[in-house]
Amino acid sequence: MKQILIIDDDTELCELLAEYLSSEKFEPTCVYDGKSGLDRAINGQFDLVILDIMLPEMNGLEVLKNLRSSSNIPVIMLTARGDEVDRILGLELGADDYLPKPFSPRELIARIRAVFRRLTPSQDDSGDKDSGRIKIADIKLETATRSAEKSGVSLGLTEVEFSILEQLMRSAGTIVERQLLAEKVLGRRLTYDDRSLDVHMSNLRKKLGYSNGNELIRTIRGTGYLYVKTEK
Amino acid sequence: MKQILIIDDDTELCELLAEYLSSEKFEPTCVYDGKSGLDRAINGQFDLVILDIMLPEMNGLEVLKNLRSSSNIPVIMLTARGDEVDRILGLELGADDYLPKPFSPRELIARIRAVFRRLTPSQDDSGDKDSGRIKIADIKLETATRSAEKSGVSLGLTEVEFSILEQLMRSAGTIVERQLLAEKVLGRRLTYDDRSLDVHMSNLRKKLGYSNGNELIRTIRGTGYLYVKTEK
DNA sequence: GAGCTGACAAAGTTAAGAATTGTTAAGAAT
DNA sequence: ATTCTTAACAATTCTTAACTTTGTCAGCTC
Numbered sequence: 001m002k003q004i005l006i007i008d009d010d011t012e013l014c015e016l017l018a019e020y021l022s023s024e025k026f027e028p029t030c031v032y033d034g035k036s037g038l039d040r041a042i043n044g045q046f047d048l049v050i051l052d053i054m055l056p057e058m059n060g061l062e063v064l065k066n067l068r069s070s071s072n073i074p075v076i077m078l079t080a081r082g083d084e085v086d087r088i089l090g091l092e093l094g095a096d097d098y099l100p101k102p103f104s105p106r107e108l109i110a111r112i113r114a115v116f117r118r119l120t121p122s123q124d125d126s127g128d129k130d131s132g133r134i135k136i137a138d139i140k141l142e143t144a145t146r147s148a149e150k151s152g153v154s155l156g157l158t159e160v161e162f163s164i165l166e167q168l169m170r171s172a173g174t175i176v177e178r179q180l181l182a183e184k185v186l187g188r189r190l191t192y193d194d195r196s197l198d199v200h201m202s203n204l205r206k207k208l209g210y211s212n213g214n215e216l217i218r219t220i221r222g223t224g225y226l227y228v229k230t231e232k
Numbered sequence: 233m234k235q236i237l238i239i240d241d242d243t244e245l246c247e248l249l250a251e252y253l254s255s256e257k258f259e260p261t262c263v264y265d266g267k268s269g270l271d272r273a274i275n276g277q278f279d280l281v282i283l284d285i286m287l288p289e290m291n292g293l294e295v296l297k298n299l300r301s302s303s304n305i306p307v308i309m310l311t312a313r314g315d316e317v318d319r320i321l322g323l324e325l326g327a328d329d330y331l332p333k334p335f336s337p338r339e340l341i342a343r344i345r346a347v348f349r350r351l352t353p354s355q356d357d358s359g360d361k362d363s364g365r366i367k368i369a370d371i372k373l374e375t376a377t378r379s380a381e382k383s384g385v386s387l388g389l390t391e392v393e394f395s396i397l398e399q400l401m402r403s404a405g406t407i408v409e410r411q412l413l414a415e416k417v418l419g420r421r422l423t424y425d426d427r428s429l430d431v432h433m434s435n436l437r438k439k440l441g442y443s444n445g446n447e448l449i450r451t452i453r454g455t456g457y458l459y460v461k462t463e464k
Numbered sequence: 465g466a467g468c469t470g471a472c473a474a475a476g477t478t479a480a481g482a483a484t485t486g487t488t489a490a491g492a493a494t
Numbered sequence: 495a496t497t498c499t500t501a502a503c504a505a506t507t508c509t510t511a512a513c514t515t516t517g518t519c520a521g522c523t524c
Contacts, residue, residue, distance in 0.1 A: 098421070099421070100420070100422075100423050101423070102423055102425070103423060103424060104424040104483085106483085107424065144405050144460065144461050145450060145458070145460045145461075145462075146450060146452065146458065158453070158506085158507055158508080159452050159453045159454070159455075159508095160453075160507080160508070178475095186508090186509095192473095192474095193510085193511090194509085194510085195475085195476085195477095195509085195510075195511085196508070196509055196510080197475095198474095198475055198476060198477085199476085199477080199478090199508085199509075199510090200508080201475085201476080202475095202476060202477060202478090205476095219474095219475070221475075221516085221517060221518085222473090222474070222517090222518090390496080390497055390498080391497080391498095392497080392498070418498090424483095424484095425500090425501095426499085426500090427485085427486090427487095427499080427500075427501080428498070428499055428500080430484095430485060430486060430487085431486085431487080431488090431498085431499075431500090432498080433485090433486080434485095434486060434487055434488085437486095438487095451484095451485070451486090451506095453484065453485075453506085453507060453508080454483095454484075454507090454508085
């Protein structure tokens with residue numbers, strides 16, 4: 001579980017972020033001024049630092065500069081809106097990313113994940129020989145336009161629906177695990193009460209039709225889904 | 233690809249500019265004092281010089297004066313804010329433009345492009361094999377003049393609209409992230425309440441036409457935009 | 465052992481709520 | 495005077511919540 005240090009003098013914002021990060025399975029710690037922030041960052045066991053530029057005691061850029069002299073822990077800077085100079089300076093000093101205030105918690109999470117991903121070059125979704133088109137029976141996908149049609153008629157899928165179908169069809173004939181599918185398509189793992197994927201699945205199936213007995217997407221309970229490959 | 237010489241004693245700013253220029257497909261070189269700057273400018277193969285007025289060894293105006301005695305390479309001066317006198321002097325001495333500090337990188341890029349445009353009035357410019365022109369289906373871009381046409385008819389795009397279209401077309405067939413697009417085109421990252429890009433997008437789409445079902449630019453919700461590449 | 469039953473967890477469904485993006489027009493900024 | 499941004503509202507897409515259905519398994523009965 002990733003430890004995250006938040007350095008920002010706005011205690012309220014800090015708490016909010018901490019709460020949100022917790023709900024996303026991070027372990028946040030809040031510090032309200034630059035000096036002690038730097039201290040904690042250097043001596044603590046953190047995986048990432050979120051650093052506001054405007055700070056009492058010691059300005060965020062200074063903190064970053066000092067921190068960089070002894071550590072290369074990932075840092076995401078929070079900058080005032082439109083403060084282009086600070087933003088660029090920050091990146092130059094070695095910040096891994098920056099986020100203009102005000103930002104949505106969601107955006108922050110996305111950035112954090114992006115930083116970690118960048119740092120851990122996993123081979124997750126490689127290997128795609130990126131075939132621009134996929135066609136099985138009367139369903140045809142065009143990845144270049146992210147559009148799908150059935151017997152020549154557009155299905156009007158949303159982005160998520162298309163992604164689901166794409167993943168399943170790419171693995172037609174083999175089972176795609178639920179969690180894997182969720183990660184690829186929604187960008188997160190499912191919690192026990194997250195029905196989002198089910199809803200998309202339902203909507204997708206509805207659009208695909210095939211109510212007449214022969215299903216296209218079969219559920220493998222406890223495991224995942226299977227795009228039925230009609231051998232021919 | 234245009235070679236650009238940056239002469240400024242602020243090494244940090246220099247590096248920043250260089251980085252930014254690189255990302256915009258220029259080839260920057262940094263020099264930190266007037267004397268060697270002049271030397272490089274005269275002997276090097278540069279297409280444009282960015283010259284700070286305040287310099288050690290040899291003041292920027294002197295550099296310009298000397299440079300002009302042997303070359304008419306375009307020069308953009310960087311001046312302290314409100315320093316009207318220097319500005320006028322600079323222009324008098326043959327600078328092509330000037331930019332008061334502090335400035336946004338984006339502003340600088342705009343000036344650079346403007347200078348080149350001014351200098352290359354409808355010249356062949358075919359040397360830009362890099363990507364002077366982009367054409368997909370019936371949409372044609374000319375980056376030198378920053379003009380776009382559809383089936384031979386000018387679309388009358390604004391600078392931002394053109395930039396958006398250019399970025400998307402350069403990556404036709406793959407998704408361009410919203411934030412990335414915003415950074416390249418607006419010079420900033422979007423906050424959750426910044427609708428500017430959306431508005432430009434809307435206006436651009438309107439000018440592009442294609443209301444008849446087949447859209448050119450597709451939205452990938454939560455990710456970005458995709459210029460549809462209709463291979464043929 | 466075959467068949468039934470209740471309990472429980474996994475997946476499906478529906479509708480309401482939230483978030484993201486689109487659009488229009490007015491206000492700011494070159 | 496044009497271009498960009500902001501603001502307000504609309505439309506679309508995604509997520510949440512509450513509830514239903516289905517599948518699986520343990521224990522029971524015969």
